[in-house]
Amino acid sequence: MSFNQQLIKWYEIHKRDLPWRSTQNPYYIWLSEVILQQTRVNQGLPYYYRFVKTYPTVHELALAPQEDVLKLWQGLGYYSRARNLHAAAQQVVDMGGVFPQTYKDLLQLKGVGDYTAAAIASFAFQEAVPVVDGNVYRVLSRVYGISTPINESAGIKEFKNLAIKLLDHNQPDVYNQAIMEFGAIQCVPRNPDCTVCPFQNDCVAFNDQRIEELPVKIKKVKIKNLHHHYIVIQTPKAKTLLQQRPQSGIWAGLFEFPFVESDGALLSVEFREKLKQQDWWSGFRFRESVYNQDPIIHKLSHRKIHAYFWIVELDVELKDSIDIKEAFQKPLHILMHRFMSSFWNSYL
């Protein structure tokens, strides 16, 4: 039996029942693919249902304010995905409201790269293009014993060519789903259960005991430490101050407390000095405390943020401050959400 026949046979028995597998609506398939990038199925599922319910058509998504889309996305991270989703929905509407139907045309949509275009084109329109995502790299590198790095151009090309060769042209949708599912639940990154795998006899990684070392990925990123000192304002009328981040860069467009940066942890007196440099600061009352003794650590792909939250109680109201309740309605990044939900949980 060929690789793809065996794979599809495995899939028919083991596949999970997921909502986007029972639709050919390209909009729903696209939503699921964007949500599932960098996100596990269990975590992504409720978001998928929420998006489909709130924006049942691409038109409704296109017409929504960006703030609402980001709010619905909150908790999923990598917010550029949400912004691209929104912008691409507007592109579809501008193109007459018809979803692009080929791999080539899908690539024109904002945020839609090779993988997503292949997924939508094959799942919704049965176009014979292979998907190559992290799961596929893992499966192919192990079964065929390929150690070319998957994040270098030679590797990308080699795996793509192999994927094209293996694709089942009569049912590209089923084949693509099958290989992704196989990587997601059978040939998993750590300790796959090879005893129940249909490829055990032929799998090079299994036979040569190279499972843990495949696929090969070259590490390139140097982690940078950032120290953010967030200023948590509380006014007598239970208001606070938020600011919106710039429209590009990390957490673009999301809201957070004003903050100052430093090379490391700060003493209270140093923090006060920095506070004095803020436009709106004019010697208000200051409760000398930090919410956490230890900073909250948040890791991004190549940055590590150490977040300190300083509580500053003002004895006057401040221009541009908003009710704490209202602050919860803003699209917040994960650090803000974590801090606010714990510190101001009585407002939730």
Ligand code: SF4
């Ligand atoms: S034998 Fe193990 S490593 Fe090889 S494909 Fe199967 S699960 Fe993956």
